[in-house]
Amino acid sequence: MIKHFISLEWKQYFRSSYWQKGLAVKILLGFFAVYMMVSFLSLGIFSFFIIRKTVPDTDPLHVVNSYLLFAIMGDLIFRYLMQKLPAMKIKPLLVLPIKKKKLVHYVLAKSAISAFNIFGLFFYVPFAIVLMKEGYSVSGALGWLFAMIVIIQSSNFLNFIINKSNIAFAVLATILGGAVALQYFSIFDLTTISKPLFNAIYETPSLSLIPLILLFVFYFINFKILKSQLFLDGAIKAKVKEVNASDLSWVNSFGEMGPFIKNEMRLIWRNKRTKMVFLMSFLFVLYGLIFFTNPIYEEKMKGFLVFASIFVTGGFVLNYGQFIPAWESAYYKMLMTQNLSYRKYIESKWFLMTAITTVLFILATPYLYFGTKTYLMVASGAIFNIGINTLVILYAGSFNRKRIELNVSGIGNTQGTSAKQFIIIIPIMGIPIAIFYLFYLKISYHAGLIAIGVFGILGLLLRNYFMDLIAKKYVKNKYAAISAFEEVA
Incomplete structure (x- = not known):
């Protein structure tokens, strides 16, 4: 047997x-x-x-x-x-x-x-x-x-x-x-x-x-x-659980994006894995202590400081964003049958990532204790996360084909993980480090920090253009995603 x-x-x-x-x-x-x-x-x-x-x-x-x-x-x-x-x-x-x-x-x-x-x-x-x-x-x-x-x-x-x-x-x-x-x-x-x-x-x-x-x-x-x-x-037997619905009526003030943001917030808080990812994002604020307190990184490995600055404020973008839109894979087919604006659907996710990144940046204010140079590094990382990395993550999401079961514990769970999640780390971390070293070696340390921030601001200024391109990519890959999300591991 x-x-x-x-x-x-x-x-x-x-x-x-x-x-x-x-x-x-x-x-x-x-x-x-x-x-x-x-x-x-x-x-x-x-x-x-x-x-x-x-x-x-x-x-x-x-x-x-x-x-x-x-x-x-x-x-x-x-x-x-x-x-x-x-x-x-x-x-x-x-x-x-x-x-x-x-x-x-x-x-x-x-x-x-x-x-x-x-x-x-x-x-x-x-x-x-x-x-x-x-x-x-x-x-x-x-x-x-x-x-x-x-x-x-x-x-x-x-x-x-x-x-x-x-x-x-x-x-x-x-x-x-x-x-x-x-x-x-x-x-x-x-x-x-x-x-x-x-x-x-x-x-x-x-x-x-x-x-x-x-x-x-x-x-x-x-x-x-x-x-x-x-x-x-x-x-x-299905478990019947009473849902404690919070009052999110204030989100309606965001217009067409409001319903999407409201659903995303409910999804995050009502499910084990999304809630775990959300809470873990705040622990990433402490990640910089590993690097900013060690003088060897300041003296010999400044690239690791850029790496840390991206992580400090990018916990939510990196952990939650990389699985967009797989979080909604269980009902993605139903979602795609609705009369919705794909642009607003994508933009609502960008807004949520931007809002939480801003909160994480505010929570990172105590890094001023290590000096203005360190805090400027964190600030440049936050701007780059908002301006560039959110767009990169959203674009990469159009290739996600792995279903995620939301009620499964997030700890040690690799559902939804594929080679794409590892590949996307390369531009997210590699680009800001390359920008920093290019200007740091040619001009100065502060020039490297400013350059990272400037690229982030350029991303914000060109956001509408890139959002349109990303939305078109999602529409193009819509049926492939629906088919893939129907498959259960």
Whole structure:
């Protein structure tokens, strides 16, 4: 039966049109996975010798054990943000004579071999082999390795419980937050727990069976949760949710654009992924702190400062704008049957991106603390985002062909992502950096900043001309977009 399940999923995956259309993204993700594996493998092989050379009076195993609790906490946080819950299209199988527990066991077993569980092994396995080759106890090293493998799997199933239960999330978030706070404020050192705990597992390999108990408990809880939801009526029953409609009547003052802006604002706030993108845009304001506080960028890598200035105020343009009009893919066909002005439809999106970029620029005012030169860099980036990057993003949107499900969590979700999203970064970041260096090297630093701002102003002055061209491009590609958005991943 398990073999049959695997065969069905394999056929479903490769027969989907998304397999061919998303091939470029899959190749990029594949390269990233290989990079991560090689990095962990190198760390696993060489960390023992690096530690022994750096701190010769300390046992490398003790050093690693001191920080394993931090590694486990970091892994759990990363999983919560990035790992998707185990899934399988089981609705057609529910009417067949297949025991529900077999379906549940298969879904849970499938999650055990995810990339999140494999990456860690590329560190722990070679590190354990090095320990044995360096004369450490074979039984101790194998017991330690077994414990780490079981802990990885326990984190896997614990993450699913956290995602399914707000109470579990609140409890764990409180524990992790408290632990980080205690460590950060030097109230309590977690290494004093981590080191003796994992040292004990090495010295007494039978203790590695304790994490196994946790693994069985977490697996059983997941099994009960999934099995309780495995009913056809539960799978097809629509959730009825009362909508809290805010008063957006003031938007009507924008004339023909008003209804479009109003719908866009509702779309952003009522759906998980759009809301996440919107809120994350405000965190981009802090991005400049990485670069503007480091003197090396000012002295040797000024291009990175331009990069940062675009990011500080361009969070919404970059994150939300790149998926226009795919946000509306679920009802794009219906939208295109309406008697609407395509120019106003596009212009409303430009207006929204411009308004939020302006708000982000105002929030970036504290960068004055780092000097007027830094603030001018942020200001030139904001003008360029409004004048040029909004238009570039809108033009690129006419080529978007990937459907997005709005109610799916935005964290770790690559729906709608294609090679175009990576290619569009080149002009958005490359053009302002090239403009800056052209004038900076020929004239001065301030000339480079002014040039970026001037190009942004030129974009604003020529906005109507470019808007007409972009609207024509959307009309030309309308039917191709409608057809593509009808396909479900």
